Amino acid sequence: MELFSHLALGFEVALAGTNILYCLLGVILGTLIGVLPGIGPVATIAMLLPATFVLPPVSALIMLAGIYYGAQYGGSTTAILVNLPGEVSSVVTCLDGYQMARQGNAGKALAIAALGSFFAGSVATFLIAAFAPPLAEFALRFGPADYFSLMVLGLIAAVVLAHGSLVKAVAMIVLGLLIGLIGTDVNSGIARFNFGLPELIDGVGIGPIAMGVFGFGEIIRNLDVRGENREIFTKRVTGLMPTWKDIVAATPAVLRGTALGSFLGILPGGGPILGSFSAYTLEKKLSRHPEKFGKGAIEGVAAPESANNAAAQTSFIPLLTLGIPSNPVMALMIGAMIIHGIQPGPQIITAKPDLFWGMIASMWVGNLLLVVLNLPLIGLWVKLLTVPYRLLYPAILIFCCIGVYSINNAWMDVLLAAGFGFVGYLFGKLDCEAAPLLLGFVLGPMMEEHLRRALLLSRGDPTVFVTRPISATLLVLAVVLLVLVLAPAVRKKREEAFVEEG
Amino acid sequence: MAIRIRNPRDFWSGVMFVAVGALFAGISISYRLGTAARMGPGYFPFVLGAMLVLLGVVIAFTALKTDGPAVDKFHWGPIFWVLGSIVLFGVLLKLTGMLVAGVGLVVGASMGSGEFKRREVLILAVGLSVFCAAVFVGGLKLPIPMCPGFDYFERFSLCRV
Known part of the structure; x- marks a missing residue:
């Protein structure tokens, strides 16, 4: 079968001496970052982007992907042991995981989280291998109008799934699109919105924005809230192996979590956060003992952890087949690909099969490494959590600053990032979620380009978006999504779903 | 009837969006707008800027009618x-x-x-x-x-x- 020969090629690349080392390095760094509360995968990838410049593109992307799913694993460790979500996607794991730890079952919770994640990761890897190639082939038939409509659908989906006010999320997207347009207009050569600064002629880089809003802004916010009491279960991590009874209880939850997470990960705007929240809600609904949730139910750890890992993997599907990011981390991956001279899009599979299949195989390898490494290393991660924040954040800052500078060797970028740091802090104060902004920022120039091309080809006739079957279907889907979300019944459900995260 | 800001976080977000949208739309006018078939460099950003102003107005006005938490202190x-x-x-x-x-x-x-x-x-x-x-x-x-x-x-x- 073709699939197996492809996977064989992939494993050949992924297991090649240096690549497996970078995969290992990536998952360890990712876990480290995931364990530390207050710095997320977006800031980390932006920070470590320059460090991958010296690597060949395949190794670089393998390492960056490793950071991403390593962070999902690390986040759950912190959630279970300290009741602090290392990552947003592990917020729900806190609910039952921490309770299990308090009952002396920390080891079991960690083991179930790791094994569930591994299972989910394996399934998701297989899904990518099976579905990405046909999807990419289909995507080759897309014209400019279809791409434009696809991006509209993607951005609308991002709004629907964002928490908080819908209108504000739309406004954040538009703001992101506008920031993305800063710089030289490719058609006319005019420098737009550069406010006379020559440094802005090439536009604002994704590094300063991601680092400023998601890194610096977050650090200042953390300094606002100080003196939290952390109760760490350092010594009681014993009895890692779950009993047969635990496995029987967790298996259906893992299966459902994997299925739900895989599906939600593919949707633009979805990803691990939504996956874990919905999986938890689903388990609670289906359970015969819903009252056990929040008091240390093993299903409450197994389902969200499987779901967030599955979603983390499958969110690579739109990136690798359409060149469209489904969440901020994928937006950064696009940036990374472009820096390494790879144009993201459906042509990757045929033009660079070693890169495509190597990355996919490395995801499975990375997940295996995580399971093997993480359980023995838990003691080390726990120690890390005892480092006071006053020593931690200057270290994070210096890595971030060097990272921002090195992407373009531009000191102006460091200053820009500081500015975006304030903007990020402001967004936090005003309850404006920043993820849609970053998606808009990446899609801004692409959207304008496709819109211009589509209307040029149709001689200014806007009906082209509804007369082309692919474009029309995508737009109908977008409208359906919007109507669904605005419908009173769903609206109430959506609010309920997001209340859980508190 | 005095106007009261009942949802400060949303109100000030709205104000922010209006200001930024107006800035971008205003600058866009100085670039060539062009027609839909042959868009100039100002066309797309002008449309987006105008959209942002509109969204900001909606957000700010809604904030006068619904209640919401105050803006936390800036440290x-x-x-x-x-x-x-x-x-x-x-x-x-x-x-x-x-x-x-x-x-x-x-x-x-x-x-x-x-x-x-x-x-x-x-x-x-x-x-x-x-x-x-x-x-x-x-x-x-x-x-x-x-x-x-x-x-x-x-x-x-x-x-x-």
Whole structure:
């Protein structure tokens, strides 16, 4: 079968001496970052982007992907042991995981989280291998109008799934699109919105924005809230192996979590956060003992952890087949690909099969490494959590600053990032979620380009978006999504779903 | 009837969106707008800017009718120290190179934590700067200036780790 020969090629690349080392390095760094509360995968990838410049593109992307799913694993460790979500996607794991730890079952919770994640990761890897190639082939038939409509659908989906006010999320997207347009207009050569600064002629880089809003802004916010009491279960991590009874209880939850997470990960705007929240809600609904949730139910750890890992993997599907990011981390991956001279899009599979299949195989390898490494290393991660924040954040800052500078060797970028740091802090104060902004920022120039091309080809006739079957279907889907979300019944459900995260 | 802001967070977000949208739309007009078939550089940003103004107005007006939480206090201390020391790092990097800039960043940023311990911070600052120099410049060979502007020092190996 073709699939197996492809996977064989992939494993050949992924297991090649240096690549497996970078995969290992990536998952360890990712876990480290995931364990530390207050710095997320977006800031980390932006920070470590320059460090991958010296690597060949395949190794670089393998390492960056490793950071991403390593962070999902690390986040759950912190959630279970300290009741602090290392990552947003592990917020729900806190609910039952921490309770299990308090009952002396920390080891079991960690083991179930790791094994569930591994299972989910394996399934998701297989899904990518099976579905990405046909999807990419289909995507080759897309014209400019279809791409434009696809991006509209993607951005609308991002709004629907964002928490908080819908209108504000739309406004954040538009703001992101506008920031993305800063710089030289490719058609006319005019420098737009550069406010006379020559440094802005090439536009604002994704590094300063991601680092400023998601890194610096977050650090200042953390300094606002100080003196939290952390109760760490350092010594009681014993009895890692779950009993047969635990496995029987967790298996259906893992299966459902994997299925739900895989599906939600593919949707633009979805990803691990939504996956874990919905999986938890689903388990609670289906359970015969819903009252056990929040008091240390093993299903409450197994389902969200499987779901967030599955979603983390499958969110690579739109990136690798359409060149469209489904969440901020994928937006950064696009940036990374472009820096390494790879144009993201459906042509990757045929033009660079070693890169495509190597990355996919490395995801499975990375997940295996995580399971093997993480359980023995838990003691080390726990120690890390005892480092006071006053020593931690200057270290994070210096890595971030060097990272921002090195992407373009531009000191102006460091200053820009500081500015975006304030903007990020402001967004936090005003309850404006920043993820849609970053998606808009990446899609801004692409959207304008496709819109211009589509209307040029149709001689200014806007009906082209509804007369082309692919474009029309995508737009109908977008409208359906919007109507669904605005419908009173769903609206109430959506609010309920997001209340859980508190 | 007096107008009362019942949802301050949303109200001020709306104001922010209106201001930024108006700024972008205003600048767009100075570029050529063109027609839908042959869009000029100002067309798409003008449409987006106008959309943002509209959305901002909707958000701000809704905030007058629905209740919401107040805007939390801004902690200017951490903002000043953290962002200020990042700017300082950017400037110093160009003038004095990474080692000095790194020390400046760590010391400055630590002022924002409210629990500044001189000895601890100094050790951390020097340690982190040297570590970063060794890893990023020594190991990864990133072209980060170590001490530019001082031609004399550049002859010594310290500046070419």
